[in-house]
Amino acid sequence: MSAPHKSGGVARIDARLAACQAEGRAALITFVTAGDPDFDTSLAVVEALPGAGADLIELGMPFTDPMADGPAIQAAGLRALAGGQTMVRTLELVARFRTRDTATPIILMGYYNPIYIYGVERFLGDARAAGVDGLIVVDLPPEEDAELCLPALEAGLAFIRLATPTTDDARLPAVLANTAGFVYYVSITGITGSATPDFGKVTAAVQRIKGHTRLPVAVGFGVRTAAHAATVAACADGVVVGTALVERVKAALDAEGCGSAATAEGVAALVRELAAGVRGAAKSDAA
Template structure:
């Protein structure tokens, strides 16, 4: 079992839903993002999604795009992102870390070297949004063999014909994108999301967590109420963009986490 598997098993035994928080590594700078990352578990975060900055983030909305650019401008690299994970692991060996980003930086490092380094740094799973299931031999299967979960996204447009292919080599959990479009866009509705979550869960034993568009504790509670947990990214990153302190951002995260845990 990976840390992700153990976390969901523990939450299920406790009758709780998961709260997953995304931050961009190196935003607004390496030291600040590391301090924020270290504070997330005490704020109630069950799983950390750590964004890997990239110059061409095609699936991300303006908030995440700007965060990536701030991080790159501050000198963040793949190596420094792995350093963040290693520094986090020095004090926390339990909270799962999912590295989320695009394939290009991984390809440039070399898949075998990247997977070895990621595992050694304490990374537990990967979300690589520009590698479809047809490319599973490229990274997904090698990642699983290296002991890392490979997490896939399902969307409202993932129909019953496509869904089995999406789920085929997925592990850890399924990330259900509650709305069509880019990150941080429209607001999701529980009545719309629930049937699709049920449809996915009918075809897999994996937990299904819901993300995109969640900005408040009430929204987190609603989305967790119809799934196995809620993911918040753009709304947290927006706090950083607005210049909030680490303490202020963590207070916001704590409120969101409390909402998800009530789901």
């Protein structure tokens, strides 16, 4: 396994979130699926995100059985797989991005099966070498930390845990025990893109989680518009948007389902709107 780079991994995530906090605002965290609809288009989309206002990037690892994802992200994963995306190519995409951007944190998000098949030690070494900073693996609970979480932390990668509306105060300590980077609060009960959150309940949940940890709290699932983003940014440390961006990728494909120069610009246009919402939000005293 390659040695951790001091400038990357947990340190890069921490530095970016601290910079956003110093500006008195939440971070905008954008999700797109690696390889959707093809490698070159996907790379162009990812490269366009920071300039449009994304502070951190979550990159979905395509998988055939994405149980926590709604139809839009499931379809994106299938497009990517049909376009030849593999774990090797996902890591190559990160490495290519890193030749132009060494500051924006990259977090791989997905499921354990592709990592297990790749080989955990090999994956962690290759991910670190490519410039990956953290992992969100939605189907590995704290009871399975020895599988990936602890080795990832040892390799210098943040392992970012999900908390949900059903994660009570008794469960939170286990969820937070080995979490690094930030806590990802899932604002709805269900799959991605399936509903609009109750923002009053989101604010209360963020306050509750902050009573258990000093880590930043980011909120995702159901955040689709600049207005949604502004509302969440007023109470949370980060705003995660995924389904709306994946839908924008699909909308910008041609009649044959292929990407073009318009695809990256279409996604970037939405990110600029979301970034304006996040940056225009007043932070609440509770945050």
